[in-house]
Amino acid sequence: MPYLNGLLIIFVVIGGIATDSTAQDDVPSEPQKVKPLDDNETLEAPKSVNVTPAAEDSDISLRLTRILEVTEWYYQPSVRVDEGVAFLSGSTDDIKYYTWAGDLARSTQDVVAVVNRIEVKEPDIWDFSSSFLSLQKLGRNLAQSIPMILIAGVILLLTLFGMFLTGLIADLTLLKRIKNRLLRSVLRKGLLMIVLLFGVYLILQVSGLTRLAATVIGGTGLLGLIIGIAFRDIAENFLASVLISMQNPFRYGDLIEVEGIQGFVQRVNTRGTLLMSLEGNHIQIPNATIYKSVIHNYTSNPKVRLDFMIGVGYDVALSEAQSIAKDIMLDHPAVLNDPEPTVLIEELASSTVNLRMFCWIDGSKYSHLKVNSALMRQVKATFEEQGISMPDDAREVVFPDAVPVRMLDANDEVEHQEVSRQKAVTEQTSKSQTDILDSSGEGDLMNEYVDIKRQSQQARDPEEDSTDLLSPALT
Template sequence: MSRPRNPFPLVLWLLLLLITPLWAQTGVDQDQRATSQLREAYRQVDGLRDITLEVRGGVAVLRGDVPSLEASLKAEELAQKVDGVLTVDNGLRIESKVTERLSPVLSKLRQKVQTFITYLPLLGVAVITFLLFLALGKSATRWGGLYRRLSSNVFIQDLLRQIAYFVCLAAGLLLALEILDATALVGAVLGTAGVLGVAIGFAFQDLAENSLASILLSLRQPFSPNDHVVIDGHEGKVVRLTSRATVLLTLDGNHLRIPNASVFKATILNYSKNPERRFRFTVGVDTEEDLTFARELALRTLQESTGVMSDPPPQCLVVELGDSTVNLDVVGWVDQREAEYLKVKSEAIRRVKESFDEAGILMPEPIYKVRMEQTEPARRPAKKHPVAPSKEVVDISPETHLEQRILEERVSEEQDLLSAAARLE
């Protein structure tokens, strides 16, 4: 008896015959859907509308002309994003005709012109807003009474004017950008301004330091106009304080400008703060002279000299015993409001020298003595009785030439931050 055949292979063969056409139909439908989807996408992009395309077995075949390489890459990128496309056969050609290349450019230009025309009303409103704030800023610089009430310092008043102007200018610019819906540009402008401010701060560090020093010097003035000062080794009389430099008139009549940053950090010697000023000079007398007599003669001469103050009284001190002289330090005081310092000192030196000469007090140059044995000592000349100092009239009045020059300089329209209302240190 024969065994029955297994029907499973026959059934499997029949199923494969039925399913294969269905798979093929499914692949064709997927290619058609991908082709339709990609064609619809190309219609929405300028320069890609004329592309011939077909998707076969998951391969997107692109043919035709495009205006630029960028358009070709864009078409390939879109094709790769469509479901059912495994790879792209990019056979697109770059258009070389001038008219075809210019066509998309002109199209974009027309769109931009139309957009600009649409924005013209908003642009007009933004410009008017900015101009209004600009006019407000210029008007704010003329509110002199307000700034004078806030500060009596001229430099601070000018600084407040500038701050008010730039605040109005910045507010107008930001509001105009907001009207144009350029908020991203506002952020970019603020960020750029911050970075630029830091860069400018480093680049102009010395200028910023000088400006800050000008503000501090104008608020707490270490000197007044016409003060006789020595700043960082430079001597002269103060003419004015500007926003950049302190102007001195040297004793030789020359203008000297010292940066305010240097003035702020410098050691300042002010001879005019205290009108009483001391002068001193050294006189060397012979080692064999009577020092008590020489000191008394120098003091009496100073007391009788015109311009030397009696209170504080003059002094004469023995300060050094040298090889050939004994040095006397002669000190006196001058009231600079009534007498010229240099004239009084000059006259005091002259009178002491004449008094010593008339009294026979030797004031030798540096010498060396040679002792000779078995010789008679040289005879010194007889002492003369001191003669009363002469009553010669000497001009010791204060010097007014520099003061007159300073008054003429201060009449000019150049900026001056020195104010009588400011606090003096």
């Protein structure tokens, strides 16, 4: 029995020690300090805070005060609990801390009500601490971005070098076989654009803009928006240049007319077509305008039809006048016999019968302006020599004052008329023969293309000062 009592005492002692150690483990340690929250973080209070079973007001007050102090969000925090009602006091800089303290107190064990008297301080208008923090953050981000900027610069230089190398290789291999200069320029720019897009894709990938890089390389999004809105006209002219190069409605040196503008084709690039007008002026027309407009090509078919009109009197035998005019055109060296010249009656005017002459010339060799002038001069001179009248429109002349008239004798009148007629016939015959044989008024009748070509070689190239990175100057 004494042994049993001794063992019982030992077990009681050991149990007390274990209970003390367990109680010591249950003692809460010092709470850890809480870091301040960012502006974009949400703040939530715990659902419940247990102090001890049937906690006393003093224990609740002490527990809440220590929690508010350890957060370092409050200035001089204080909690007083009376009959389960918690009175919070102190101050803070943010409304979310004010709300969090009230939620914390409501979630505490044995707290039946909360009176939140914590004051929220208004920030000072001269407080630039937030701005300084933003600048510091921006500086850190910039410093972290320096390696990416350097790598992007290296990739950009390699892209430019790759574009130069691609253009050089394409000129020596693929593009060398293409005869059309416009098509060669379009293909060259297309190859260089592919290299440029690949370089931009790598730069965006290095910068961390993976989604934007995928959008650019896919040909939609930003690139499509830029082409569709900002560079709509440029893209339209570029596509029109491709279609023009495939259809070939004209060649270099052709005389064309578009939208009332006439000139010789000097150059066709991806933006427009350069013409030199017959007056020697450089005119550049957008390719989109040329593709959508009516094109008159005066050089594709070397045969050009000329026409002009001459009026003869009603007393003239029209068949004879037609035959004379046709013979004049057939005898002219610049007029073609096939198709044959034609003289048609166009109109019965008030005082004349209007004849219109049609003939064909070789437009690649002769100037239609000069030949037209020579034919009209020669037809007029021949009609006057043959006595074919060419009256003008009838006019009525009114003399308000009297006109003095001297009567002549019959012999004097006949002699005067005969002398005047012979003199007029002699002068007219001499003049007509001179006009028929002489062609110095129109010069050599040659086409203006030779003169325009010489002027274009002497003129300044409108694009000689432009620096195009994607293509060389077309020559």
